[in-house]
Amino acid sequence: MKYFLYARKSTENEERQVMSIEAQLAELADFAKRENIEIAETFIESKSAKKPGREIFNKMITTIEASAEPVGIMAWHPDRLARNIIDGGQIIYLIDTERVVSLRFPTFWFEPTPQGLFMLQVAFGQSKYYSDNLSENVKRGQRQKLRRGEWRHMGI
Numbered sequence: 086m087k088y089f090l091y092a093r094k095s096t097e098n099e100e101r102q103v104m105s106i107e108a109q110l111a112e113l114a115d116f117a118k119r120e121n122i123e124i125a126e127t128f129i130e131s132k133s134a135k136k137p138g139r140e141i142f143n144k145m146i147t148t149i150e151a152s153a154e155p156v157g158i159m160a161w162h163p164d165r166l167a168r169n170i171i172d173g174g175q176i177i178y179l180i181d182t183e184r185v186v187s188l189r190f191p192t193f194w195f196e197p198t199p200q201g202l203f204m205l206q207v208a209f210g211q212s213k214y215y216s217d218n219l220s221e222n223v224k225r226g227q228r229q230k231l232r233r234g235e236w237r238h239m240g241i
Contacts, residue, residue: 086187087125088117088157089145093165095133106131109161116191122159134164135216137171146175149184157187163195163205164212173209177202 090113094105106129117124126148130141149156158176160166167173179185180197188195193208195201 086157088122088159090124090127091160093130134168137169155183155186158185159189162190162192163208167209168212168216
């Protein structure tokens with residue numbers, strides 16, 4: 086079976102999270118070697134997964150849908166694949182329709198059973214909650230800085 090590797094960092098800024106992709110790729114290469122997984126194609130993206138519409142993620146989905154055979158996906162954690170319900174739903178649907186028959190993560194257990202799909206949905210939901218909650222906390226901190234006169238240029 087061919088596997089697609091997907092690695093993502095949350096920002097397009099080259100200076101931020103500079104080690105994130107490199108670290109994911111190194112860890113996933115070690116994991117693939119240990120598990121005898123052959124990577125057919127690698128998809129690397131520098132974009133937040135909070136909203137649907139990531140170009141590289143969508144390219145991977147299109148490639149999977151066009152594949153003559155079912156495939157596997159390997160990523161560091163489910164939150165690298167999706168932090169919104171649309172993208173998470175696409176992954177679940179590809180599993181339901183047996184276009185994706187294996188998801189492998191060095192940090193998360195998954196198997197394509199009702200229990201495995203439920204846990205994957207929980208992981209995607211938890212990832213969405215994390216993003217939503219982080220956004221609220223950042224906005225609260227920005228408002229407090231504005232109140233104290235520490236930050237004059239904010240678009241809240």
